[in-house]
Amino acid sequence: MGRKTEDTPEIAASSLKELDAATSLKVAEVFKVLGDMTRIKLLALLSSADMRVSDIAGALGMGQSAISHQLRVLRGARLVKFRKEGKEAWYSLDDDHVVKLMCQALDHVSHG
Amino acid sequence: MGRKTEDTPEIAASSLKELDAATSLKVAEVFKVLGDMTRIKLLALLSSADMRVSDIAGALGMGQSAISHQLRVLRGARLVKFRKEGKEAWYSLDDDHVVKLMCQALDHVSHG
DNA sequence: CTCCTGTATGAGCATTTGTGCAAATGTTTT
DNA sequence: AAAACATTTGCACAAATGCTCATACAGGAG
Numbered sequence: 001m002g003r004k005t006e007d008t009p010e011i012a013a014s015s016l017k018e019l020d021a022a023t024s025l026k027v028a029e030v031f032k033v034l035g036d037m038t039r040i041k042l043l044a045l046l047s048s049a050d051m052r053v054s055d056i057a058g059a060l061g062m063g064q065s066a067i068s069h070q071l072r073v074l075r076g077a078r079l080v081k082f083r084k085e086g087k088e089a090w091y092s093l094d095d096d097h098v099v100k101l102m103c104q105a106l107d108h109v110s111h112g
Numbered sequence: 113m114g115r116k117t118e119d120t121p122e123i124a125a126s127s128l129k130e131l132d133a134a135t136s137l138k139v140a141e142v143f144k145v146l147g148d149m150t151r152i153k154l155l156a157l158l159s160s161a162d163m164r165v166s167d168i169a170g171a172l173g174m175g176q177s178a179i180s181h182q183l184r185v186l187r188g189a190r191l192v193k194f195r196k197e198g199k200e201a202w203y204s205l206d207d208d209h210v211v212k213l214m215c216q217a218l219d220h221v222s223h224g
Numbered sequence: 225c226t227c228c229t230g231t232a233t234g235a236g237c238a239t240t241t242g243t244g245c246a247a248a249t250g251t252t253t254t
Numbered sequence: 255a256a257a258a259c260a261t262t263t264g265c266a267c268a269a270a271t272g273c274t275c276a277t278a279c280a281g282g283a284g
Contacts (some may be wrong), residue, residue: 011218015215016160017156021153027152028147028151029221031144032148034140034147039140040136040139044131054261063244065243065244065246066244087260088251095223097223101213103124105142106135108190109141111207164230165231165232166231175275176231177233177276178273180232181233181273
């Protein structure tokens with residue numbers, strides 16, 4: 001049977017009590033990167049298909065420079081990766097953690 | 113101790129493709145609230161015990177005003193709730209979505 | 225009532241952030 | 255070689271953010 005997205009994080013909830021400053025910072029950094037509507041829409045796009053920079057810019061109705069800037073941020077957080085094909089850059093989600101996180105957040109806002 | 117054990121059926125990953133602007137904004141707003149180290153440490157504290165404002169301020173080594181401001185933000189995102197007992201305000205996590213989200217993010221940064 | 229405690233709120237300020245513009249880099253075609 | 259194309263990068267600037275300070279609000283004790 002088709003399995004849905006795994007809803008059991010490998011990290012136990014009890015580990016939250018022992019969050020040191022460095023780890024808290026890293027966690028906050030990931031969330032900060034996700035805390036922007038442009039980047040959310042961008043990641044949602046990439047969840048269905050790999051895309052080039054200009055594709056994303058067109059789909060979101062934004063400048064190509066802005067998208068490139070955002071993709072750099074997303075790359076820095078290891079949320080997206082890309083491969084170069086000639087003069088084009090194809091972007092895709094880095095792993096499925098991204099999707100899990102977004103679904104959890106979607107779950108949260110939907111229950112309001 | 114009746115915390116909701118309501119195992120919320122996770123939202124399918126396919127819903128991400130259909131994210132409209134309003135929903136993207138809400139999702140981004142939740143992440144934006146989580147994208148701050150002070151608030152992360154604060155939520156981590158609340159994951160193990162309910163606390164008063166002054167308790168949190170003491171534990172984080174910050175001013176009471178700063179914590180109160182942050183708690184307002186967290187309340188606005190429905191990530192924490194509080195009950196008033198006399199002149200004290202006891203804060204707690206609003207639901208277990210918060211813990212799930214943080215564990216997912218912890219999972220992500222740990223695999224780096 | 226007054227005083228003290230716990231919390232909330234508003235103003236001010238320094239820092240960060242997202243975007244557009246323009247120039248630079250790199251790749252393919254002519 | 256140049257020109258066209260796709261993407262990246264540096265700069266600038268408005269808008270947003272987090273903290274501190276001071277003040278206001280509310281409950282309990284004397």
